[in-house]
Amino acid sequence: MDSRDLKIFYTVAKLQSFSRAAAEMDYVQSNITLRIQKLEEELQTKLFERTNRGVRLLPAGELLLSYADNILALMDEAVEAIRPSAEVTIGAPQSLTAALLPKYLLTMKQQHPAISVRIKTLPAAELLTQLKQHRIDLAITNRPYQDPTLKTVHQNKESLYLVSGETACIKQALNLPAVVSSDPECPFRQALLLFIASQQAEPADLIEYDMLEPILYCVEQNSGITVLPEHLVRHPMQKHLLPKDIGEIKIQFVVNVKGARKKSVHSLLACIKSTSNERTDSSVLSQTT
DNA sequence: CGCGCTGTACATTCTCAGGA
DNA sequence: TCCTGAGAATGTACAGCGCG
Structure with missing residues (x-):
């Protein structure tokens, strides 16, 4: 048994399919079959039960x-x-990638030039799945989760503001279209829609974009309102306080318990902590140190 | 004699095509 | 969706040769 066999076995076990494992590892499916067969031969026991809908782990496989x-x-x-250099893959929903990651990336690059950072934009549910499968090293999410194989190693509270163009008054601002991310899971979109509902106001219109920049442009041009974290509010935008239950989100930095030993991930986390001006949950942090 | 280059045989790993 | 057989690509070991 060599390390490649073990990786193939691990991928098949996680994805419960020879075909999906092959796609994941850039092999053809028959090669996966062969390698698993050889492994079973060597271990003198079946590791998987083959079905017409994929494979299932047998006790020896478990x-x-x-x-x-x-x-x-x-x-x-x-x-x-x-290795003198390392690679860390960070996964985050599109909205958080655009709004929050840039403020960390520059510091990361300055403090850890040897670590190359890859960003994967993923929907919230897919994010945790990929983290469990070790396909990403660190997930950034605002959604709560319950999974003992994952661990929050750091969390931020991010203050959100209702943002308009030069319109100084909330009442006037609420007459403008709501400009939001097209991602229904985007926390800024959710906050804005919640706030509008809480004001029992109907927005003039809902404009959706896939990217952050057009949203910022629309607001700057006084063509709409949105919700943003404070560091994205720029001149001549006007920010308006939101109620605390809407205007604050918790950003969690999550790792796989099994992957938490990676040194480069810890270096980046230290960098994120030093960059952010937020609260650190020491009880959570103590788990990693 | 030691070293490095080259050619050859064999083993391993992979893909492709076809079948259950 | 998985399995099998054929054949290609790649890696490894080793012998033969020339050179200093």
């Missing part, structure tokens, strides 16, 4: 998976310790 989890995490740790 046992091997627990070892594979530890071995692969250790291998990552070893590579990480020896």
Whole structure:
């Protein structure tokens, strides 16, 4: 059994399919079949039950998976310790990627030039799945989750503001169209729609964009209102306080418990903590140190 | 003799095509 | 969706050769 066999086994076990594992690892499916067969031959036991809808782990497979989890995490740790450069993949929903990540990335690059950071934009649900499968190293999310294999290592409170153009008065601003992300999970969109509903006001219109920049432009041109975190509010925008239950979101930085040993992830987290001007949950942090 | 380059045989790993 | 067989690509080991 070599490390590649173990990776193939691990990927098949996680995705419960030879085909999906092949796609994931850039192999053809028959090669995955062959490698698993060889592994089963070597271990003198079947690891998977083959069905016409994929595969299921057998007890021997479950046992091997627990070892594979530890071995692969250790291998990552070893590579990480020896390589002069490292790569960290951060996953975040589109809205958080656009609105929050840029403020961290510059500091990361300055403080850790040897660490190359990859950003994956993913829907919230997919984010945690990919984190569990070790396809990303760090997830940034505002959604609560319940999964013992994942761990919040840092959290921020981000203050949100209702933002208009030069219109100084909220009442006037509420007559303008709501300009929001087209992503229904976007916390800024949700906050704006909640606020409008709480004011029992009907927005003149709802304008949706896939990207942040057109939203900022619309607001600057006084063609609409939106909700933004404070650091994105720029001249000549006017910011208006929102009620606390709407105007504050909790951003969580989540890692896979098994991947939490990666040194580069810790370096980046330290950098994020130093960049952000937020509260740190020490009880959570103590789990990682 | 030691070293480095080249050619060859064999093993391993992979893809493709077709079938259950 | 998985399995199998054929064949291609790639890697590895080793022998042969020339050179200093």
